[in-house]
Amino acid sequence: MTFGTSRRSTTCEGVLGETPPAIRTVGLNLWYGDFQALKDVEIEVPRGSITGMIGPSGCGKSTLLRCVTRIVERVGGVRTTGGLQVLGHDIYAPDVELVQLRKRVGMVFQRPNPLPLSIRNNVLFGHAIHTTSVRGAKAERQQLLESALREVMLWDKVKDRLDARAIDLSLEEQQKLCIARLLPVKPSILLMDEPCSALDPDGTAAIEQLIWSLRGEYTILIVTHNMAQARRATEQCAFMLGGTVVEYSKTETMFASPAAKRTADYIEGRYG
Amino acid sequence: MRSTTQTQAPDARGVAWYLDKAMAYLVFGAGVSAILLIVGIFVFITKEGVGFVWDTVDLGQFFGSPAWRPTSDTPQYGALALIAGTASVTGLAMLIAVPFSLGAAIYIAEFAGGTQREALKILIELLAAIPSVVWGFIGLSVLNPLIIEWFDVPVGLGILNAGVILGLMAAPIMTTIAEDALRAVPDGYREAAEAMGATRWQVTWRVVLPGAKNGLTAAILLGVGRGFGETMAVLMASGHAVQLPDGVFDSVRALTATIAAELGETAVGSDHYQALFTLGILLFVVTFAINLTADLVVRGISNKD
Numbered sequence: 001m002t003f004g005t006s007r008r009s010t011t012c013e014g015v016l017g018e019t020p021p022a023i024r025t026v027g028l029n030l031w032y033g034d035f036q037a038l039k040d041v042e043i044e045v046p047r048g049s050i051t052g053m054i055g056p057s058g059c060g061k062s063t064l065l066r067c068v069t070r071i072v073e074r075v076g077g078v079r080t081t082g083g084l085q086v087l088g089h090d091i092y093a094p095d096v097e098l099v100q101l102r103k104r105v106g107m108v109f110q111r112p113n114p115l116p117l118s119i120r121n122n123v124l125f126g127h128a129i130h131t132t133s134v135r136g137a138k139a140e141r142q143q144l145l146e147s148a149l150r151e152v153m154l155w156d157k158v159k160d161r162l163d164a165r166a167i168d169l170s171l172e173e174q175q176k177l178c179i180a181r182l183l184p185v186k187p188s189i190l191l192m193d194e195p196c197s198a199l200d201p202d203g204t205a206a207i208e209q210l211i212w213s214l215r216g217e218y219t220i221l222i223v224t225h226n227m228a229q230a231r232r233a234t235e236q237c238a239f240m241l242g243g244t245v246v247e248y249s250k251t252e253t254m255f256a257s258p259a260a261k262r263t264a265d266y267i268e269g270r271y272g
Numbered sequence: 273m274r275s276t277t278q279t280q281a282p283d284a285r286g287v288a289w290y291l292d293k294a295m296a297y298l299v300f301g302a303g304v305s306a307i308l309l310i311v312g313i314f315v316f317i318t319k320e321g322v323g324f325v326w327d328t329v330d331l332g333q334f335f336g337s338p339a340w341r342p343t344s345d346t347p348q349y350g351a352l353a354l355i356a357g358t359a360s361v362t363g364l365a366m367l368i369a370v371p372f373s374l375g376a377a378i379y380i381a382e383f384a385g386g387t388q389r390e391a392l393k394i395l396i397e398l399l400a401a402i403p404s405v406v407w408g409f410i411g412l413s414v415l416n417p418l419i420i421e422w423f424d425v426p427v428g429l430g431i432l433n434a435g436v437i438l439g440l441m442a443a444p445i446m447t448t449i450a451e452d453a454l455r456a457v458p459d460g461y462r463e464a465a466e467a468m469g470a471t472r473w474q475v476t477w478r479v480v481l482p483g484a485k486n487g488l489t490a491a492i493l494l495g496v497g498r499g500f501g502e503t504m505a506v507l508m509a510s511g512h513a514v515q516l517p518d519g520v521f522d523s524v525r526a527l528t529a530t531i532a533a534e535l536g537e538t539a540v541g542s543d544h545y546q547a548l549f550t551l552g553i554l555l556f557v558v559t560f561a562i563n564l565t566a567d568l569v570v571r572g573i574s575n576k577d
Contacts, residue, residue, distance in 0.1 A: 071467050076386070102469035109467075113460040116483040125478070126468040181468070 020088030022047045022189050022219035023068055027082035030063060032075070037063045039243040040082070047188075050211065050220045052234030052251065054227065056271065060243040061223045065191050068221065069105045070098055087188055103130055106182030108192040112174035114166035114181075119158050122166045122177055123148050127184040148183040152176040152210055172203030176210060190214065192222040196229065208233045227267060231255050239263045317556060321549030328543055329550065340514045340525075342534070342544040349547045351554070353514045357431075357524030360517055361506055362499035364435025369443040369495055374488065376443070377450035382476045393451070400444035404505040411437040411509030425521045429511035432520040437509045438499050446495040453487020454480055486569050493566035497559050503528035527551050 023045040030038040037060045045051045053061040066072035067084055070091060084091050091101055103126070114122050121128075123145050145162070149155035154176045158169070166177055175195060182190060192211070196204040204226075211220060211233055224230050230237055231251060238248040239260075247254060247263045258264040265271060325331070329349050337350025380392050411433050419428030457480050465475045481488070503526075511523025512533065531548050538545040 069467055071463065074463060074466065099469045099471065102467060107467040109460070109464065111460065113458075113464040115461055115464060115479050116457075117479075125465070125470075129465075129468065129470045129474045129478070178464070185469075 019047065020085065021045055022087060023221065024085045025064075025067075025082065026085070028064075028067065028084055029081045030060075030067065030072070031077075031079045033077040037243055038067070041243075041245055043238060043245055043248060045219060045221055046236075047219050048216050049235045050215050050222065050233060052230040052237040053221065053223045053240060054225075054230045054237060054266070055240035055246075056266065057225075059240040061238075061240045062193050064240070065193055065221060065223050066107075068189065068191055069102050069107050071102075071107060099130070103185050104187050105189045105191060106185075106187040108175070108178050108182070108190065108195045110194045111198050112171055112178050114169070114174050114177050117166060118163045119166050119169070119177065120145060120162040123181045124184060125181055130185050144184040148180040151183055151214070152180040153206075154180060170203075172199050172206055175199065175203070175207055179207075179210065179214075187218065189219045189221065192220065194223055194225055197225060204229070227269075239266065241266070314556065317549055317552045321546055321551075321553045324543065324546030324550050325553075329547065334550070338514070338516045340530070342538075342547055347543060349543075349550075351527070351551060353516050354525055354527045354530050354551065355554075356516050357510065357514075358500060358506075358526040358528070360431050360524060361434045361438055361510060361526060362496060364431055364520065365438035365442055365499045366492070366496060368436060368439030369446055369499075370492055372439070373443040373446035373491070373495070374450055376447045377454055377488075377491075378476055378481075380447070381451045381454035382480060383472060393448075396444045396447050400448065402441075404441065404502060405508070407437050407441050408505040408508030411505060415509065419521070423521065427511060427521075427523065429509060430521050430523045431510070431517055434506050434510035434524070434526075435520070437505050438502055441502065441505060442495040442498045445498060446491045449491035449494060450484075450488050453484040453491060456487060457483040486572050490566040490570045493562050493569065497562040497566070500555065500559050500562065501528060503532050507532055527555055531555075 021044045023043070025041050025043050028038055028041040029036065039060075041060075041064060043064075053064065055061050063072060067080070068086060068091075072078055080092060086101065086105060089096070106126075115125060117125070124141055127141065127144055146155060146159075149158065154173060157173065158164075166174065169177060175198075179190070179195075195211070196207050199207060208229060211222065214220060215235075222234065224233075234251045236249065237251045237254045239246045239254065239258075239262075241262055247258060247260050249259070254263065255267060258267060334349055334351050335355070336352060337348065338353035338356070339348040339350040340353060341348040376392075376396070380389055380396075384392060412429070415433045415436060416428035419425065419430075419433055423432075461479050461483060462475050465479045470478065506526045507529035510526060510529065512525050512529060513523035514525050515522065517524050531551055534544070535548050538548065
């Protein structure tokens with residue numbers, strides 16, 4: 001199996017019978033003002049699996065993640081060159097609608113950030129903003145609500161207080177809710193930016209278990225600072241340093257016999 | 273080797289200690305004096321007006337009669353027309369100011385970018401600094417002829433004129449407070465909603481406005497309080513005629529304007545003098561209630577989160 005280092009033809013999405021990867025970057029560079037945060041990143045994320053990104057703070061892994069949904073552009077002064085294809089479509093093409101992109105690519109943030117709404121309206125928020133139909137389908141909404149909350153193993157806990165404020169939940173439950181609210185619009189890709197870093201060990205275990213259960217159904221790209229988490233919860237792993245992808249391989253390979261010395265040093269905790 | 277650790281008595285007090293004490297008393301004094309002043313003003317107004325409320329006036333007449341004839345041979349002290357004047361002008365002002373100021377606040381906080389936002393904020397603060405007599409002047413000399421021309425009415429001074437002027441006066445301060453309330457909504461909410469594909473307006477309407485609800489309510493209430501208390505511009509633009517208005521072109525007289533216009537002509541301690549202070553008590557109580565409500569509404573946010 002080949003990963004980002006492979007140089008397959010960049011037009012492979014046109015080849016019959018081959019589905020394009022979930023995410024592919026082609027020579028992606030990104031600057032915040034004068035600071036170059038991503039340097040010539042080439043990476044290919046296969047569909048339906050869990051891909052981890054590790055590396056010390058400031059190595060560009062979160063930036064790369066935020067590129068995939070173009071939320072990185074929220075701060076001013078961002079300049080990008082190179083290509084980034086999501087499900088075979090160049091998301092930097094001029095005719096790309098961010099609303100459509102973000103419907104297919106959901107994002108979970110470092111700190112749980114439920115909206116200041118009820119649990120119900122949090123889960124149905126994405127559905128509400130992407131549905132133009134009449135307000136009628138109440139049963140459908142209820143069904144979406146229940147299945148999303150069931151999928152993140154939260155339904156039994158909150159089913160009696162769906163109209164309570166979401167920010168009153170525990171951090172772990174909030175983070176589950178933040179995952180649940182992505183599901184009703186049926187995204188293909190879930191991006192997770194250190195989703196467990198605000199949680200205690202029990203919460204971390206619960207979220208990891210949840211992420212693992214979502215594997216296959218969604219392509220998951222997860223940034224983590226936690227080596228143990230990268231090791232147990234991902235199938236392939238990219239190690240980034242100074243804005244470049246140093247190594248990208250199967251997780252077990254990377255942790256058993258890393259190809260680059262810098263990777264080995266980082267994994268063993270000599271820096272970062 | 274020179275000793276660097278001079279042994280000091282355990283109770284040694286340096287300059288810093290005395291300065292700290294002195295500043296503590298000074299700041300305490302400043303803080304207490306503000307409270308004492310407010311209480312003093314309230315006591316003064318009450319003392320001047322309360323005798324009138326107990327002895328002379330019939331409260332039924334005060335609140336029920338539109339006849340304000342303090343200088344007549346048989347003086348009448350009905351404040352209903354004045355209350356109606358203040359209420360109608362303030363009401364119209366809020367109808368104008370609320371949409372404008374909320375719209376401006378939303379634009380500045382959610383849509384405008386860096387330099388544009390800063391420029392607009394400075395402009396709005398400049399607007400808030402225009403003296404009220406200047407606004408009254410604009411009402412008299414600009415709006416008055418315009419209203420006469422556009423609506424074909426004999427006099428342009430009335431509820432419409434004063435309401436528009438007061439609305440324009442209240443809008444900047446309301447905009448500033450509303451904008452603060454919107455900016456206080458954590459950016460993580462916006463980011464989360466945007467990452468789900470919400471448009472800027474969807475983020476504003478579904479996330480930011482509900483999140484800033486309390487602050488926006490406080491902004492509106494403070495605007496109402498401002499409208500109630502405004503004197504000079506209303507005096508100049510409202511026409512100052514004591515009557516229960518029938519329509520927006522009718523001239524009215526506000527509570528504040530009545531006090532401003534008549535207090536200088538009354539004998540200290542006379543019934544008329546006391547009656548004006550009673551109007552003052554009424555204004556004080558109403559604005560106090562409005563400000564207190566605004567304060568409690570804002571506090572409601574911090575209690576919940």
